Amino acid sequence: MTVDTVGPFRVVGELGQGGMGRVLLGAGRDGRLVAVKQVHEEFAEDEAFRARFRREVEASRRVSGAYTAAVVAADTEAATPWLASEFVPGPSLRQVLDDTGPLPEDAARRLAAGLARALLDVHGAGLVHRDLKPSNVLLAEDGVRVIDFGIARAAEEGGQTRITHTGALVGSPAFMSPEQVEGRDPTPASDVFALGATLVTACTGKGPFPGRSAPQMFYAIVHSEPDLGAVPPGLRPVVAACLAKDPAARPTPQQVLQMVGMVAPAARPWPEAVHRLIAGQRAEVARQVAAPVPRMDPTVPGTRPARGRKLAVLSGVALLLVAVGAGVLLLGDKDENGVPSALWVVVPEEVPTPGGTPLSQVSDRYTGKLPDCEQATAAVRIPGGFAPFGKGVANSVFKSGDGTSLHSGCTWTSRSGDKIVLDWQLFSTGKGPGTGAEQAKDRHEGLYLRGRSKREKDVGYAEEVHRLAAEKSLSDNNCVYYVRDVNLTVFLALSGPRFPRGGCDADAHAFAKGAVQAVPR
Missing domain, CATH: 3.30.200.20 (Phosphorylase Kinase; domain 1)
Structure with a gap:
């Protein structure tokens, strides 16, 4: 038939x-x-x-x-x-960038106004798009269209997002906001962040945060400033405002329209x-x-x-x-339980939590300050031949959603091109939604990539670790570890010839152990 x-x-x-x-x-x-x-x-x-x-x-x-x-x-x-x-x-913005290159400033300004106006419609309906990106933006004859509400979610639903249930990120890595990366509920401000990232891509052909793999991008989104050097000066202020780390500091779509200013009418709006x-x-x-x-x-x-x-x-x-x-x-990748990627959207993945006590009842284990880079060099036992790269970050207050955490980060490099990157984040009960352990768990799972990450428990120095499988998607990083111990998380990345892909796990565990033990209880 x-x-x-x-x-x-x-x-x-x-x-x-x-x-x-x-x-x-x-x-x-x-x-x-x-x-x-x-x-x-x-x-x-x-x-x-x-x-x-x-x-x-x-x-x-x-x-x-x-x-x-x-x-x-x-x-x-x-x-x-x-x-x-x-x-x-009409082609998608992604197709336009691939086929014709970045947009000139006047077209990018028109795009900014159209995206802001579209978000007014989306947010006015009580929704958050959650996946604004160049492939979901059409350049039609009469202007911009925002499409694909397949993962849109009602803003008033509240509660946990899918990430906290399955450990899967909802959205596209290069255009996700810091709060989405950390597993928190996306809000209208998250769409504004994606608007800013989309504008940078439209103007330059590449995103505002470096990284050839999702973990690299996630780290940059949360901790690094965007690269706006190639964005036209006239658009740089609005893009910078949209990409603020703190959702409360970002403009509303209406304010974006005001910042962009009047766009001249045109019968043929695009190049x-x-x-x-x-x-x-x-x-x-x-x-x-x-x-x-x-x-x-x-x-x-x-x-x-x-x-x-x-x-x-x-x-x-x-x-x-x-x-x-x-x-x-064509089933593609499989997760640790053998579920093929084609079925991930309908087969939830269990998110294990070590220990028999609910995290809502777990007290903070770490209550002091995080190490600075000088302290970390000794505590982590950084090998000879490595020197700190820059001053790093020591005990800065990081705001995300309705909570705050303490953050330290250090990088060491060698003359032969090796690199060790460590990042600590300390969550405290009373400074965010839930206990410190619950907040740390949300952060930990927010960086889990189904089908790419491998979970490890009973490592001795922390409650749980997940590491990314050694494969080409890791780009320059040969070993990437995410560690959680009660209310503390540690990110570790190793690269360079000293840490060969598939042969750096022993070093990674040793450095991760030192990083956890460097934090006073």
């Missing part, structure tokens, strides 16, 4: 597909084009996944405005649930190279619409339309997921 329709929409072509569903180009009875996200049948049978899809539909319906792609229709109770949104021809991309996409859509109706077999998730190639168009519901071929999921 073949299918030519989804709900009331005739299938015209395919926009994209993945492990969880496919996105089709559809046409209504009135001829209007829509983008239809259709969930694969195997996931439609999972009630937890269906519930998440209902929430996505509800979130998308609550947002309306000229700067988002509006929901046209949906059926979450169908045998194969689907969601249809306004079809917006000509962008408008050529839009014209090319429109031509491809016209060709597909004029072609005979493609017929698709709904029993084979990977089936493509019988005629024509995939449309090179991003729409407001495209791009979830992992590729599918001939009905067989």
Whole structure:
């Protein structure tokens, strides 16, 4: 049996597909084009996944405005649930950067205003987008569209985020705020941080924080100042304000609009190279619409339309997921329990907590100050030939969300290019949500990467450690360890020829042990 329709929409072509569903180009009875996200049948049978899809539909319906792609229709109770949104021809900002390079200052200013206006609509609906980034921003003929509310969450829900339940980060590493990295609830201010990171990327082609791996980015997001040297001077103040570490210090979207100032009207708002991309996409859509109706077999998730190639168009519901071929999921990475990555969104991961006492009842073990770099050099037993790189940070107060923590950080380097990086964070009961142990656990799990991190317990010097597997994604760091002992966390990274990838675990444990023991109880 073949299918030519989804709900009331005739299938015209395919926009994209993945492990969880496919996105089709559809046409209504009135001829209007829509983008239809259709969930694969195997996931439609999972009630937890269906519930998440209902929430996505509800979130998308609550947002309306000229700067988002509006929901046209949906059926979450169908045998194969689907969601249809306004079809917006136009490349994503990610595609524009890849194909034509960074935007000039006037176009970046227009982008900033459009993103701020879109966030006003999103936040006005009581939502936090949580995944604003270049691939979720379309440059349409008439301006900006913000798309994909697949992980949007109601701002008033409160409580724990998914990260504290599963140890999985929700969002895209390069565009996450410090509070998201630390596992705290994202707020509208988190979207403003992502707006700032997106603007830096639009102006320079790269993000504001260095790192070729997620852990490097996470560390920089929380502890380093953004690199704004290549951002046009006229936009630098608004970008810097958006990227403030403290959410309370960031401007609101309305204040961003005021900082950007008046944007001149334009019939063609983007550089000509962008408008050529839009014209090319429109031509491809016209060709597909004029072609005979493609017929698709709904029993084979990977089936493509019988005629024509995939449309090179991003729409407001495209791009979830992992590729599918001939009905067989390409499972990708597996976590420590053997669960394939394609199923992580529906199979929660247990988050172990060592000890039999709930963390809410655990008293702080560490109550003094953290070591400075001179003290740490002796306590950690940094090898000869290494010298401190810079002054480091000693006992600075780090603000995040509604809590504060104490932070020290040191780096040592050798002439042969070796590097040791240590970072301490001390959480105290009464200075944040929950006990110090609960806060430290949130921080620890916030840096856990499912499928990449390996948990270790009973290491002797701390309650728990997770380390990143030695692989190319670690970039320059050959050993990366995250340590938690009650209300203390320690980050350790080793790189250079002295610490070869796959052969530096003994050194890492020794340095981590010294780092924990260097903190007075």
